[in-house]
Amino acid sequence: MTKRILIICRKPPYGSSLGREALDIALASSVFDQSLSILFTGEGVWQLHKGQKGQQVDQKGYDKLLSAFPLYEINDLYVDAKSIEQRQLTQDDFVVDTQTLNSDEVKQLMAEHDVLLNF
Amino acid sequence: MILHIVNPSPFDSQALADCLKHISEQDSILLIENAVVAADQSSPFLEQLMSHTVYVLKNDVEARGLQDRLHEHFSLVSDDGFVELTIAHASSMSWY
Numbered sequence: 313m314t315k316r317i318l319i320i321c322r323k324p325p326y327g328s329s330l331g332r333e334a335l336d337i338a339l340a341s342s343v344f345d346q347s348l349s350i351l352f353t354g355e356g357v358w359q360l361h362k363g364q365k366g367q368q369v370d371q372k373g374y375d376k377l378l379s380a381f382p383l384y385e386i387n388d389l390y391v392d393a394k395s396i397e398q399r400q401l402t403q404d405d406f407v408v409d410t411q412t413l414n415s416d417e418v419k420q421l422m423a424e425h426d427v428l429l430n431f
Numbered sequence: 432m433i434l435h436i437v438n439p440s441p442f443d444s445q446a447l448a449d450c451l452k453h454i455s456e457q458d459s460i461l462l463i464e465n466a467v468v469a470a471d472q473s474s475p476f477l478e479q480l481m482s483h484t485v486y487v488l489k490n491d492v493e494a495r496g497l498q499d500r501l502h503e504h505f506s507l508v509s510d511d512g513f514v515e516l517t518i519a520h521a522s523s524m525s526w527y
Contacts (some may be wrong), residue, residue, distance in 0.1 A: 323451055324490075353449070353452075353453070354445060354449055415452075418453055419453065419454075422433060422455070422524070423455060424452065425521055427522065428433065428522055428523070430524050
């Protein structure tokens with residue numbers, strides 16, 4: 313039976329490689345047809361932000377990588393409602409379509425997955 | 432039922448705060464390495480931790496000499512106990 317994987321992205325982009333590594337795992341898993349969801353919470357929501365210029369700090373943009381996700385059929389992207397509200401962000405600020413989940417829905421999401429990878 | 436394994440000190444990292452934000456009532460927490468200070472009598476996180484089942488890794492507590500400073504709510508577990516906890520829970524998640 314395929315295990316359902318949830319990747320949780322809590323770190324902001326560019327300051328460390330953790331966020332990037334999480335997204336690389338997502339791409340690699342999708343190639344192997346794994347059932348995969350990604351949750352962005354806390355500072356991790358900045359990874360989704362439009363208008364990034366990663367080249368200014370000699371890194372590849374998270375926005376470019378994330379906009380490729382639909383091509384890899386990674387469509388189950390979620391954001392924590394409170395985290396985006398605290399940062400005055402809305403869905404319109406993001407490079408890909410995401411679903412906003414309230415606190416109970418996030419708990420439910422975690423309970424539904426077999427493998428939880430936290431970055 | 433998830434086992435949340437927390438590794439960094441709550442004074443150093445958002446990991447424990449994030450964990451407490453997303454944890455469900457029936458889940459458990461295991462504090463390891465620098466996170467064991469969260470169970471110390473001086474910790475500002477005690478009240479929040481009390482509403483969950485919390486385990487603390489014995490070796491890490493003793494290494495820091497904290498064994499007489501932990502609230503009785505917290506259960507000490509050995510390395511073998513750590514393994515048993517991961518088996519007893521449907522899944523586990525590391526916070527670092």
